[in-house]
Amino acid sequence: MNNDRVFKMSFAGVYPHYVNKVEKKGRTKKELDEVICWLTGYSPKELAAQIKDRKSFETFFKEAPSLNPKVKQITGTICGVRIEDVEHPLMRKIRYMDKLVDELAKGRPMAKIRRE
Numbered sequence: 001m002n003n004d005r006v007f008k009m010s011f012a013g014v015y016p017h018y019v020n021k022v023e024k025k026g027r028t029k030k031e032l033d034e035v036i037c038w039l040t041g042y043s044p045k046e047l048a049a050q051i052k053d054r055k056s057f058e059t060f061f062k063e064a065p066s067l068n069p070k071v072k073q074i075t076g077t078i079c080g081v082r083i084e085d086v087e088h089p090l091m092r093k094i095r096y097m098d099k100l101v102d103e104l105a106k107g108r109p110m111a112k113i114r115r116e
Contacts, residue, residue: 003091007058012051018101025105035100038114041065061093070115071096078102 022032033044041064042050050060061067071093075084078098086092103113 003088006094007090008056010054011057011060012054014057015051021101022105025107027104027107031104031110032101034110035104035113036097039068039071039097039100041067057094058090061090067093073115074099 018032019029023029033047036042037044037047040047040061046065050063055063074096075082076099077083078095081095083092083095083099086095100113
């Protein structure tokens with residue numbers, strides 16, 4: 001896979017898929033936003049601005065206030081790849097988010113998603 005293509009993708013273009021995924025499983029957009037804000041340090045208002053401005057994944061994570069210090073606790077596989085084995089830092093951040101969205105869609109409690 002060409003990582004550059006993924007990095008240039010608009011976060012706003014993928015976000016509706018995240019929303020659809022979690023809502024189909026009975027979770028809410030508000031919960032999704034909470035998880036994304038927990039990961040990136042964005043406030044809900046800042047997250048909405050990133051989506052409105054159609055920022056790329058690369059810019060989305062570059063402008064993120066601060067990645068949550070508990071991200072190292074996000075482990076396992078996503079798309080058949082172990083998150084811990086992803087070498088490229090930006091791709092690892094994207095995979096962290098994918099994993100959290102999966103956990104939310106699978107009904108995991110928010111406290112466990114936030115690694116409390």
